[in-house]
Amino acid sequence: MEERTLNEKESLALITQMISSSKKNMEIGQGNYMLIWGYFTTTLSIILFALVNLTHNFIWSWGWMLMFVMWPIMSYRQRQKPPRVVTYTDKVISQVWQVMGWMFIVTFLTIGIIEFSFARYIDFILMLPLSLIYCGIGVSITGIIIQERWMTYTPLIAFIIAIYMLTMLMIGEKATTLWYLYFGLSFVFMMIIPGHIVNHKAKKQCLKN
Amino acid sequence: MFKELDPLLHSQLRLAVMSILLSVEEADFVYLKEKTQATAGNLSVQIDKLSEAGYIEVEKSFVGKKPRTTCRITPTGRQAFENYVNALKGYIG
Secondary structure, eight states: OOOOOOOHHHHHHHHHHHHHHHHOOOOTTTTHHHHHHHHHHHHHHHHHHHHHHHHOOGGGGGGGGHHHHHHHHHHHHHHHSOOSEEOHHHHHHHHHHHHHHHHHHHHHHHHHHHHHHHHSOOOGGGHHHHHHHHHHHHHHHHHHHHTOHHHHHTHHHHHHHHHHHHHHHHTTOOOOTHHHHHHHHHHIIIIIHHHHHHHHHHHHHHHHO | OOOOOOTTTSSHHHHHHHHHHHHSSEEEHHHHHHHHTOOHHHHHHHHHHHHHTTSEEEEEEEETTEEEEEEEEOHHHHHHHHHHHHHHHHHHO
16 A cells, blocks of 8 residues: 555545454454363363362362462463454453453452351352353353354353352252362353354454455 | 545545554554555554644554554544545535
8 A cells, every 4th residue: 555645435445445354353363362261270170179089188179269370371471462453342352351350359359258257267169150150241241242152152051050059059058079070161161162163263264364 | 615635634545544543442553554555664654644643642562572563543533534534425425
């Protein structure tokens, strides 16, 4: 493209062409963040399940805190490789996940403070169903924004598992370490499968362009 | 009576840059270069002109050791673009 004056029709054509080309912002590897989170969480759930069952020591359940460590690592990684273009959609999705992130922190602190104040012990088992609900909402909203049907509806599996856990707690049943595996399985449906689907679609579209 | 077209926008490369920035939140120099297929030197000059007019904001930073230039449209730029399109409609319609 050169520096030249256009006539009126050329101007309008150029505006239309540029706007439509920047709207097609599918990039190869767009689902990678979901895949990283999905594989990390699923692997963590299996490792913690194995450790708690093999050692019969619940101290390993504190390993779930690694989920909080993962967050700054991912943010650092993103800062090291910023996207070449940020669309309004990207901005909205990023803000949705920021809100979800704060909900995790607030829930974690609130549960900790309340349990310690009333019962003098801390058990974060409630974080499992609540995390599934928060993540599920985040993934569903992301799916709606990017118009990806799988991503919108697969979190329903996570919601069902979360409601099962909450109901069990409500009727006085004890949580079991199997819940760790249910949690991991939810992430397979909620993040790993949609992540691969998004990557596949992005690759297909980029090859077409 | 036709409205005068903003001379700053009525040029191919600057109009292309403004159109792209209008439809995204921000874009870096490499992305703009790829979309407009302009040379780096020419694009850089046109970005400076748009920035001097207050139509776009330019942020220079480093990612590791590599320099990175990010551009985003300003409210003034958005208004100028709107005025430009309205003026164009007068010519065509």
